Amino acid sequence: MSRYLTADRIHDGIRFTDTGSILQVSEDGTIEALLAPGTVVAGEHYTGTLCPGFINAHCHTELSHMQGVIPEGTGLPGFLTRVMQHRNQGSPEEKEQSRWQAFRSMQRNGIVAIGDIANTTDTLDLRGEPGMYWYTFVESIGFTPERAPQSFAYAENTYQAFAAQEAAGNRLQQSIVPHAPYSVSEALFRLIGAHGSGKTLSVHNQETADEALFYQDKSGAFPAFLEGLGIPHADFQPSGRNSLQTYMHWLGTTRPTMLVHNTFSSGEDMTAARAHFPQLFWCLCPNANLYIEQRLPDIPQMLEAGLQLCIGTDSLASNHQLSVLAELECIDRQFPEIGWEQLFSWACHNGAKALQLENELGTFRAGTKPGIVWIGPDKSMQRLDGSN
Ligand SMILES: [Zn+2]
Incomplete structure (x- = not known):
């Protein structure tokens, strides 16, 4: 089953994506797609920034x-x-x-x-x-x-x-x-x-x-x-x-x-x-x-x-x-x-x-497992991709 992640800002490793972009991820942390805003009803929203490991x-x-x-x-x-x-x-x-x-x-x-x-x-x-x-x-x-x-x-x-x-x-x-x-x-x-x-x-x-x-x-x-x-x-x-x-x-x-x-x-x-x-x-x-x-x-x-x-x-x-x-x-x-x-x-x-x-x-490219880092507004960090 896929997870759908959104955040205030998503950086794909090269640049910030459009506001509202959705990161589709498999359960083992493999990136499946970076979807355009509004493509699916998003699942989990994170306050702050998501970026690759x-x-x-x-x-x-x-x-x-x-x-x-x-x-x-x-x-x-x-x-x-x-x-x-x-x-x-x-x-x-x-x-x-x-x-x-x-x-x-x-x-x-x-x-x-x-x-x-x-x-x-x-x-x-x-x-x-x-x-x-x-x-x-x-x-x-x-x-x-x-x-x-x-x-x-x-x-x-x-x-x-x-x-x-x-x-x-x-x-x-x-x-x-x-x-x-x-x-x-x-x-x-x-x-x-x-x-x-x-x-x-x-x-x-x-x-x-x-x-x-x-x-x-x-x-x-x-x-x-x-x-x-x-x-x-x-x-x-x-x-x-x-x-x-x-x-x-x-x-x-x-x-x-x-x-x-x-x-x-x-x-x-x-x-x-x-x-x-x-x-x-x-x-x-x-x-x-x-x-x-x-x-x-x-x-x-x-x-x-x-x-x-x-x-x-x-x-x-x-x-x-x-x-x-x-x-x-x-x-x-x-x-x-x-x-x-x-x-x-x-x-x-x-x-x-x-x-x-x-x-x-280094990037949220489909098929890779680059790690997903969530940086909260207070700069606290958490991995969202399981054990990787
Ligand atoms: Zn040195």
């Missing part, structure tokens, strides 16, 4: 035990130092419990897919849980060019553990990705770029002003940061350009590529990268940016440049919650002129495209 395009579920550990406003180099100091604190049981709590909170917050950074295999058990799509980005790190093959092999070992997990359809995907421009050598960038045909690449991009200084003339905080970690950087030659305009030439252009954070991306960076990569996504994690650097990306400039935006929560080390809606609210507070029609499309359809899930998730 959210895509959290950037998260670090394995850092969930670090909630509240790092103070706000340290800047990125200080933040990274503290992550390395504290990430092994706590017993394995405590960490596991934190990951499960974080996972359940994401489900409650209407999230149906996670682009999840992995440095370990800690999230293997969560991926076995039904009701969530995972795109695990196994991160490769290594700034010493001669050691690039070993750095890559280390990540490949982790990657194999995820790749060995089986699930129906596209529910579990994975790829090896570079961590960030200041932690990955050109040689390692090239090895990563050549791996994993067709799978999405993700990279932390321009999260701090010091990244640009490092690539322009090797100034800023990163030389001392690397020395503090005992990582030699004498081989690194600054390019005189911003990081993105340098390392983008070390990656192939045939794969979907997702740049994460982009807090300090200039208009010139945006134009250059957009021209370079045919399938490019810019992931915004505004609450984490405020937490770490107390600054937001130039989102109006991104819209001006015609970029495809999507949304991530980053980790509980740099955020108070894992909620895509909370990220949208943050953007809406700072840039109210953008409007919810666009904001929802970033959180739904664009995120699904970035994670190569646009055939399964």
